[in-house]
Amino acid sequence: MKPAPFAYKKARTLDEAMALLGGQPDARLLAGGQSLIAGLNMRLSAPSLLIDINGIAGLDGIALKDGKVEIAALTRYAAAERSDIIAKHAPLIARALPHIGHVAIRNRGTLGGSLAYADPAAELPACLLALDGEVEATGPKGKRSIKAVDFFKGLFETALRPDEILTALRLPAAGKDSRVGFAELARRHGDYAMVGLAASARAAGKGLADVRLAYFGVGATAVRAKKAEAALEKSDVEAAVAALDLDPPDDVQATGATKKHLAGVLLRRVAQQLMEAA
Amino acid sequence: MKITEDSPPVLTVLDRPNSYIGRSVPRPNLQRLTQGRGQYVSDVSLPRMAHVAFLRSPHAHARIVKIAADKAKKAPGVIAVVTGAEVAKVMTPWVGVLTHLKGLKSAPQYPIAVDRACWQGEAVCAVVAKTRAQAEDACELVEVTYEELPVVADPETALDPKTPVIQPELGDNLCFERKLEVGEPDKAFASSDAVIETTFLFGRHTGVTTEPRAVVADWNEGEQRLTVYQGTQAPHMMQNLFAKHLDLAEQQVRVITKDVGGSFGIKVHTYADEMATVALSKLLKRPVKFVADRIESFVTDIHARDHRIKAKIGVNNDGTITAFEIDDLTGIGPYSVYPRTSGIEANQVVNLVGGPYTTPNYRAVARVVFQNKNVMCQYRAVGHPIAVAVTEGLVELAAAKIGMDPLELRRRNLLPDDNYPAQSAAGLKFEKLSHHETLAHLDALMNYAGLRAEQKKLRENGIYRGIGFASFIEVTNPSAAFYGVGGAKITSQDGATLKLDAQGHISVHTGVTEQGQGAEAVMAQVAATSFGVPLDRVRVVTGDTDNTPYGGGTWASRAAGIGGEAAWQAGKALRANVLAVAGSMLQTKPETLDIRNGVVVDAASGSERLTLAELARVAYFRPDTLPAGVQAELMATRHYVPRAYPFAFTNGVQASWLEVDVETGFVKLLKHWVVEDCGTIINPQLVDEQMRGGVVQGIGAALFEHCLYDERGQLLNGNMADYLVPMAMEMPDIECGHVVSPTADSELGAKGAGEAGTAGAPACVMNAINDALRPLGAQPLTDMPFTPEKILRALGKV
Numbered sequence A: 001m002k003p004a005p006f007a008y009k010k011a012r013t014l015d016e017a018m019a020l021l022g023g024q025p026d027a028r029l030l031a032g033g034q035s036l037i038a039g040l041n042m043r044l045s046a047p048s049l050l051i052d053i054n055g056i057a058g059l060d061g062i063a064l065k066d067g068k069v070e071i072a073a074l075t076r077y078a079a080a081e082r083s084d085i086i087a088k089h090a091p092l093i094a095r096a097l098p099h100i101g102h103v104a105i106r107n108r109g110t111l112g113g114s115l116a117y118a119d120p121a122a123e124l125p126a127c128l129l130a131l132d133g134e135v136e137a138t139g140p141k142g143k144r145s146i147k148a149v150d151f152f153k154g155l156f157e158t159a160l161r162p163d164e165i166l167t168a169l170r171l172p173a174a175g176k177d178s179r180v181g182f183a184e185l186a187r188r189h190g191d192y193a194m195v196g197l198a199a200s201a202r203a204a205g206k207g208l209a210d211v212r213l214a215y216f217g218v219g220a221t222a223v224r225a226k227k228a229e230a231a232l233e234k235s236d237v238e239a240a241v242a243a244l245d246l247d248p249p250d251d252v253q254a255t256g257a258t259k260k261h262l263a264g265v266l267l268r269r270v271a272q273q274l275m276e277a278a
Numbered sequence B: 001m002k003i004t005e006d007s008p009p010v011l012t013v014l015d016r017p018n019s020y021i022g023r024s025v026p027r028p029n030l031q032r033l034t035q036g037r038g039q040y041v042s043d044v045s046l047p048r049m050a051h052v053a054f055l056r057s058p059h060a061h062a063r064i065v066k067i068a069a070d071k072a073k074k075a076p077g078v079i080a081v082v083t084g085a086e087v088a089k090v091m092t093p094w095v096g097v098l099t100h101l102k103g104l105k106s107a108p109q110y111p112i113a114v115d116r117a118c119w120q121g122e123a124v125c126a127v128v129a130k131t132r133a134q135a136e137d138a139c140e141l142v143e144v145t146y147e148e149l150p151v152v153a154d155p156e157t158a159l160d161p162k163t164p165v166i167q168p169e170l171g172d173n174l175c176f177e178r179k180l181e182v183g184e185p186d187k188a189f190a191s192s193d194a195v196i197e198t199t200f201l202f203g204r205h206t207g208v209t210t211e212p213r214a215v216v217a218d219w220n221e222g223e224q225r226l227t228v229y230q231g232t233q234a235p236h237m238m239q240n241l242f243a244k245h246l247d248l249a250e251q252q253v254r255v256i257t258k259d260v261g262g263s264f265g266i267k268v269h270t271y272a273d274e275m276a277t278v279a280l281s282k283l284l285k286r287p288v289k290f291v292a293d294r295i296e297s298f299v300t301d302i303h304a305r306d307h308r309i310k311a312k313i314g315v316n317n318d319g320t321i322t323a324f325e326i327d328d329l330t331g332i333g334p335y336s337v338y339p340r341t342s343g344i345e346a347n348q349v350v351n352l353v354g355g356p357y358t359t360p361n362y363r364a365v366a367r368v369v370f371q372n373k374n375v376m377c378q379y380r381a382v383g384h385p386i387a388v389a390v391t392e393g394l395v396e397l398a399a400a401k402i403g404m405d406p407l408e409l410r411r412r413n414l415l416p417d418d419n420y421p422a423q424s425a426a427g428l429k430f431e432k433l434s435h436h437e438t439l440a441h442l443d444a445l446m447n448y449a450g451l452r453a454e455q456k457k458l459r460e461n462g463i464y465r466g467i468g469f470a471s472f473i474e475v476t477n478p479s480a481a482f483y484g485v486g487g488a489k490i491t492s493q494d495g496a497t498l499k500l501d502a503q504g505h506i507s508v509h510t511g512v513t514e515q516g517q518g519a520e521a522v523m524a525q526v527a528a529t530s531f532g533v534p535l536d537r538v539r540v541v542t543g544d545t546d547n548t549p550y551g552g553g554t555w556a557s558r559a560a561g562i563g564g565e566a567a568w569q570a571g572k573a574l575r576a577n578v579l580a581v582a583g584s585m586l587q588t589k590p591e592t593l594d595i596r597n598g599v600v601v602d603a604a605s606g607s608e609r610l611t612l613a614e615l616a617r618v619a620y621f622r623p624d625t626l627p628a629g630v631q632a633e634l635m636a637t638r639h640y641v642p643r644a645y646p647f648a649f650t651n652g653v654q655a656s657w658l659e660v661d662v663e664t665g666f667v668k669l670l671k672h673w674v675v676e677d678c679g680t681i682i683n684p685q686l687v688d689e690q691m692r693g694g695v696v697q698g699i700g701a702a703l704f705e706h707c708l709y710d711e712r713g714q715l716l717n718g719n720m721a722d723y724l725v726p727m728a729m730e731m732p733d734i735e736c737g738h739v740v741s742p743t744a745d746s747e748l749g750a751k752g753a754g755e756a757g758t759a760g761a762p763a764c765v766m767n768a769i770n771d772a773l774r775p776l777g778a779q780p781l782t783d784m785p786f787t788p789e790k791i792l793r794a795l796g797k798v
């Protein structure tokens, strides 16, 4: 459990980090290290260079800008948990955060790292998808925004180019009629979820509109259950459960069939949350 | 016999004026450990020390065709790349058998596989380098050519004629078989009002220690002596084995065991990689260090509990249990583990099923088979969690079947408290147990009637909570009957040496070892009380074969009961020696004196006569002033081994209160109770901590821990993310109560307390889950661990 040899450089500016990243094809960025270091120690990957971005000023922070909540990539989970802006304007993130690992992990782990790592069972990518958020990627040619739906490409695979750094994520700030729901099932507190569901909607009269259901832990990436969304917009929870078009693979915790059943249970619980608030 | 909450009774023999028996004194090592000043093997660093990493077989069964090491040998920092054949030149192989387990057989096992790897994770080559990282780097450069062989994974088919034989020289894949028949089980079943049959499955799991296995071996060529720093439970046993397999005298081997970060039975066995490390030190004539990492721990630390048991109970409508029957099958890997063997667990299951009850009819068969998976051997509460789950699972199924309250059914069948000595159907001998008193105590402690009422009310609201019980007995304080009689050089006796220093303080050198369980605290309490000094004047020394009396170490809940009695007797002996000197100094009869609170006093009035410092000063520096012929002997050693009974059985009963989410199959543990009887309680807090920690490990077995193998013998979840150890957030409050029936075999009267929690908890949780789901008509769950998926299946939801 010792990593293969690697070089280490601490970048002081984004430009320096980008120059280092461009200069070495198998270099990796080091953020909170909560996923990367475990992978290195298990020799699942052996990059030749680690570029530490923890010393880059201005790469963390949470702000409300033009109706959007902007979270800089290096913001730690723990900082987000304490943020009033998150509590008020990104309530789905606020609900999801306590489920991510344990306090020690949340003290180091970063929101940008979670999105860049793109674990299929991670909470944050699903939240981004449920909220129709976007990430900001900075590369040699400047910044670009990538919608969540276009960002997560596959298992641990994103639309980020090798020479790009994820610099921020942006979410529409919650309005008066926004509704969110979140639930996950993990065998032990702090484990990655067996199945999880992050949801957002808009209250419309007695019902819900613009329902977005993002499941995690059920496939290669977080996925939306669009047929169930449509049923929920008609306020028919059981039809939504019946319409769940998920096909989760088996893993060491449960078979796909069990996960599918649990996805239905979560849907009933999350629908309740969405409607209660409505 | 008295019921105690947290302050045990004052015990006459032990009621010395400054008694620490029955007091929750802090552990002497607490400050050192909490300040990060522990000395674990990982902390040991010696001049010229090299590090070894092992290349491990990725296959469950494969012939090693070729090992190409040229590239690795040239890699940075590499000192040597060593194969199994080369190590075999300095260290002989071993065979894990015991003669009292008749017919038990196994094949010779080598420190490193010589021409065949028999499980995924077996070491096939060692790389020694200046750092562990360099050794791991070089491991990646070693090219091993394997020829894959057929894998025997499933115990059910291991004995089929068409299944390949893993160790051809043994003739078949049967390691050990035991059959037992007592009374007339067939007749009893035939005449019972009800017979319940089911199959219990126990998930293979392991004991995850905070500190992994670790060893630093230092062969000193000049001195022709080997020093081994090892995280072990049994330094003297390891001294014997290192000497034997390196062809050295025991004198040439010293084993030093300082702090150990948890053992649970994992660290009381011979591990091929640790033996190889010792051999490499001899071969390379320099210190070599091996610290197992998490990934290799999962495939090499012994596993345990992988049993399939078909079981049967007969019961009459009046609640009489008429008979028990079991058919046990267990797969233990390719070798029986040395020197305790892998037959003991199944043997214990046969011994223990039905143990708390008066039921006279019993049939058991147990078969232990070889397979290509990691080895299995003794882990905390060996065999007990299985036997208790089978027995108590059957008892609660029987209670449900005849419509009797499960506690009432137990009351009608448990061995009566007033009829000892007694014997179980399987032949276990009990000096004194307190099944009924512990049961009554538990009933009150948990407010059983109130809980049942609450359960009923909640069910009406669709909330499914369950109550489950487990009565248990537990082997502690083993005599030579456990291993010695089978020919193993594992001592059941233990010794303690007490020494008075020149300032009137004492040191206690003991053969038992500290694994984090608090043995040092117990030794200090016993010695301080027995000799008569304040606790802060006692220093305990453990874990050094050069400096402690020959002893067995820590296993089978023996440290306090056996090591403690040795310290008690040594304390008395040293007190007598000191008072003899005091008597001659004070010109009075020693019988009229005593040592209390570190001062020699007049026994009758308690008034001070002489300080120990003054006595020591005279004895050590001015012996010329003592009368002629008086020679002070200020060091005393005593040994102790239980003789009257093979084991000092403890007993008790546990209960679990939990809620099942019938939509998700998730179990929420709400509360757990243990009422136990470990005889004299030396340190109430330590006993409660042992109970709680034990319960948590038992809950691990019931709900979380499982080494999942595929049919190719590959471990699928050998890491801390996928192998689920029980964690604090999921654990319930665990309340303990005590009944005290001291053993008369020793003056101290202490039995063991280290394993009872683990013995009973899985059964309790299983019974509580089944109790919760009974109104829903769910098929009883008997397949541990009870995952959400299994619970959903039982409910017919998936």
Ligand SMILES: Cc1cc2nc3c(=O)[nH]c(=O)nc-3n(C[C@H](O)[C@H](O)[C@H](O)COP(=O)(O)OP(=O)(O)OC[C@H]3O[C@@H](n4cnc5c(N)ncnc54)[C@H](O)[C@@H]3O)c2cc1C
Binding pocket: A028, A029, A030, A031, A032, A033, A034, A035, A036, A037, A038, A073, A074, A099, A100, A101, A102, A105, A108, A109, A110, A111, A112, A113, A114, A116, A117, A119, A121, A122, A123, A124, A160, A164, A165, A166, A167, A190, A191, A192, A193
């Ligand atoms: C015990 C434990 C439990 C955990 N449980 C959970 C859980 O329940 N849910 C969950 O979601 N996560 C969990 N995690 C993972 C944790 O959330 C990680 O922190 C997160 O996945 C990665 O964030 P990081 O800042 O630590 O990234 P790092 O580990 O430093 O990096 C992860 C990857 O992302 C890349 N990267 C990081 N930052 C950037 C960036 N700005 N731009 C481009 N690439 C970048 C790195 O190069 C690396 O490949 C757990 C971790 C542990 C150790």
